[in-house]
Amino acid sequence: MTIVCRPDELISDLGDDVLHVEDLDAALLALSNDPTEDLVVVGPRTDAAEALRFAAHLRMERPTTGVILVREQVDVELLTEALRAGVREVVRADDTVALVAACQRSRALSDRARAELHVPDEPEQGERGKVVTVFAAKGGCGKTTIAVNLAVALAGIDGTRVCLVDLDLAFGDVAISVQLDPVRTISDALPMAGHLDTTGTASLLTPYRPGLDMLLAPVTPGDAEKIPASLVSELLGVLRGMFDFVVVDTPAQFSEHVLTAMDVSDHHVLLTTPDTPALKNLRITLDMLDLLSYSRDIRSVVANRSDSKVGLTPGDVERVVRSPLSLQVPSSRSVPISINKGVPIVLATPNHPVSQAITKFARERLIGRPVATKAKAFARRGAGRR
The missing domain is CATH 3.40.50.300 (P-loop containing nucleotide triphosphate hydrolases)
Incomplete structure (x- = not known):
């Protein structure tokens, strides 16, 4: 399931397995209720400063969870601040294809991060190149x-x-x-x-x-x-x-x-x-x-x-x-x-x-x-x- 904060028409295209919440506090509560969730999409109506603080908090407290920020306009300054805060990607609100691809990349990165945090005691079957x-x-x-x-x-x-x-x-x-x-x-x-x-x-x-x-x-x-x-x-x-x-x-x-x-x-x-x-x-x-x-x-x-x-x-x-x-x-x-x-x-x-x-x-x-x-x-x- 993907947690979407303040969804709009674009973000609804992510599919049926989506939990809509109205603010970032609700998103944090949803994350605490589901320790397996690893993706939060923050819609364009959420204040940018609040979204960056939210991403910075998750980066320290829950590093395997990714945050994708959706904005009406994307500029270099916003992109730099978002990356520093720990936002994985920033996409335009009018680009459905880019959003779906960003979600896929974020989940792949979360899978890899979890694997690195939970290294098994015994070697895995088959080596990976x-x-x-x-x-x-x-x-x-x-x-x-x-x-x-x-x-x-x-x-x-x-x-x-x-x-x-x-x-x-x-x-x-x-x-x-x-x-x-x-x-x-x-x-x-x-x-x-x-x-x-x-x-x-x-x-x-x-x-x-x-x-x-x-x-x-x-x-x-x-x-x-x-x-x-x-x-x-x-x-x-x-x-x-x-x-x-x-x-x-x-x-x-x-x-x-x-x-x-x-x-x-x-x-x-x-x-x-x-x-x-x-x-x-x-x-x-x-x-x-x-x-x-x-x-x-x-x-x-x-x-x-x-x-x-x-x-x-x-x-x-x-x-x-x-x-x-x-x-x-x-x-x-x-x-x-x-x-x-x-x-x-x-x-x-x-x-x-x-x-x-x-x-x-x-x-x-x-x-x-x-x-x-x-x-x-x-x-x-x-x-x-x-």
Whole structure:
């Protein structure tokens, strides 16, 4: 059941399993009477300041319960204050689709929060893989290249099973980067939405090499708009049960689909290059992730083309973004050459400094296994500063 405070015509579209209350005190009483309830939708007629105080209270007293705020108008100031108070999402009163999707995401986040708060004493049957989302808020940082090579590096470690998901639904480049024919794409999952299983999901995948499959982006114009964020969440949930790692390549924007991937991720790989626009966008990204209460412990900041002679050192980058660098990938002409050939550099030239840096990151940061001494020595000789 969903608790709705001061319902209006839009919020009534949430379905029959809804409890309508007239004020936030009544909402608190309803929550106390039902310890399993995990969602409160606050309608546009409720005072914004009262709604934010209510969300801040629940964030401390009942962290698994989500609050969604519905407003007639949404601006940056309101969004910032709402996120700080603990509101999970703010949606416009005239957007039914966005409200329904926000409720689905909030419930998924509540389920995950409850699972983390109530860890069973005995290990669960069957292990779940890790979701790693690669994101850059500015295009041209080499995000797809890093995501592809990271997936290849993970798949080459002790039989690890990996799936690379191209979540850049409108302009995905994963297929062309590795010269795959996108016969099956994520849009083929639409008829299975709501009842996806491993068999149906496996039918969507395109094999690339042993241990590495890919879920490719749509190629037909307009298909991207048909894919709801709820389907992305469902797909990632099934894939993490099929693979050891699910690497997600994203578009260069905080879309609803990207936030869905961030929500279910075990690790965020945040990419930048040593230039002012990219660093500015990374700083905004880090602030946004903090506002959304994502853990900093699952965050890795990566500097691509880190040794470019552009007047900014890795130390300068760390000072600007106020975060340490987990990975520095050197600049090399071999990278665009590998892209044009359609063969990831980690696969084509495993001993290249770029390959060594990405493989080292995959082993030590994502899998937690130190690289061999010989590999470290090579990295020092070939890659220079680390």
